[in-house]
Amino acid sequence: MHLLISIIIPSYNKVNYIKQTLESIRTQSYANWECIIVDDASTDGTKEILTEYSSDKRFRVFIEEVNRGANFCRNKGITLAQGDWVIFMDADDNLHPECLEKRINAINKNPGYDFYVFPLAAFEREVNNIKSVWIPNKKKALERFLAHNLPWQTMQPIWNKKFLLENDLRYDENLHKLQDVDFHIHALLKTDNFFVESAIPADCFFRIDSQRIDKPVWYMERYINAYLVFYNKYSKVLTSATLRKYLNRSLLIIYLYFLKFAADNNSIDFFRDNIKNLLLKEVTNKFLKTIMEFYYQVIKRGVYFPGSITILRGIGFICGFSR
Numbered sequence: 001m002h003l004l005i006s007i008i009i010p011s012y013n014k015v016n017y018i019k020q021t022l023e024s025i026r027t028q029s030y031a032n033w034e035c036i037i038v039d040d041a042s043t044d045g046t047k048e049i050l051t052e053y054s055s056d057k058r059f060r061v062f063i064e065e066v067n068r069g070a071n072f073c074r075n076k077g078i079t080l081a082q083g084d085w086v087i088f089m090d091a092d093d094n095l096h097p098e099c100l101e102k103r104i105n106a107i108n109k110n111p112g113y114d115f116y117v118f119p120l121a122a123f124e125r126e127v128n129n130i131k132s133v134w135i136p137n138k139k140k141a142l143e144r145f146l147a148h149n150l151p152w153q154t155m156q157p158i159w160n161k162k163f164l165l166e167n168d169l170r171y172d173e174n175l176h177k178l179q180d181v182d183f184h185i186h187a188l189l190k191t192d193n194f195f196v197e198s199a200i201p202a203d204c205f206f207r208i209d210s211q212r213i214d215k216p217v218w219y220m221e222r223y224i225n226a227y228l229v230f231y232n233k234y235s236k237v238l239t240s241a242t243l244r245k246y247l248n249r250s251l252l253i254i255y256l257y258f259l260k261f262a263a264d265n266n267s268i269d270f271f272r273d274n275i276k277n278l279l280l281k282e283v284t285n286k287f288l289k290t291i292m293e294f295y296y297q298v299i300k301r302g303v304y305f306p307g308s309i310t311i312l313r314g315i316g317f318i319c320g321f322s323r
Helices: 018-026 046-053 070-080 099-109 141-146 161-166 179-190 210-214 216-237 241-264 268-280 286-300 307-318
Strands: 005-011 033-039 059-063 085-088 115-117 120-123 130-134 157-160 194-196 204-207
Touching: 005 018, 005 070, 005 099, 018 033, 018 046, 033 046, 033 070, 046 059, 059 070, 070 085, 070 161, 070 179, 085 099, 085 161, 099 115, 141 179, 141 241, 157 161, 179 216, 216 241, 216 268, 241 268, 241 286, 268 286
Parallel strands: 005 033, 005 085, 033 059, 115 194, 120 204
Antiparallel strands: 085 157, 115 157, 120 130
16 A cells, blocks of 8 residues: 655754765655655755755655744644654655665555654764664653653654644644653643654764754753643643653653763863752652762762762652652
């Protein structure tokens, strides 16, 4: 069955990467696709490259005159999509040449699901510089997204467009980070009818954010601000005590993630001033707060060791993450 796949890409100032991304789509072994690129008012030459690709009618290019954010672009892409199935990509990511073919084969062999999820490889700078492989996991997927123990990333699912439209699934345009986490939580609150393929090699490649590598302090500040918007949003939305417990676990996981990040980048003072106090304000469990304060002092004195995050996370889980 030759189902049409819509690949939706928001682009903004990705002149160094967009051509490689689009070539990874153009050379797919499965030919029945359309690629919707919504450019968010780029100023670096990206638009000129997109114009070149628009001569292939499968590339549908839409140029915005005002920068409105990646989530606006993704939502516009959903509205414009003509396909039966939808994949979301970023403008610096890549697909394996057989990605679409393998996903359609999985859909045909295992019909009836709202979305399907596949393995991904994360890389730095070049596609062959693989840093990790992300194998999707179905177990407690909603709870894990809430706890920020993420079971998969944006590009890994392929979505039944009918499911997206019937449930009015859109990206939150108020979030500048964690957009995909928020999107997947919304989806999983609507359905548990999804298929996970974990037995095949990675079929897509995620580029680790260069800003995270080149401007770590700026990246940390932007991420933590987005996380607090995310946390406060779901603190108000969730009515289930069990789900709220998992959301509260994300406080510790984010704290640990950024504390290690600060230690690795010699930014412990930044952490103290801009992250520690913000996160600790949300923690009312006195035992957990004491542990987090103690761990901060340990890191500050340069006594960090890899297993310590696992130990602290375990202690936090034991104390329940209640508020």
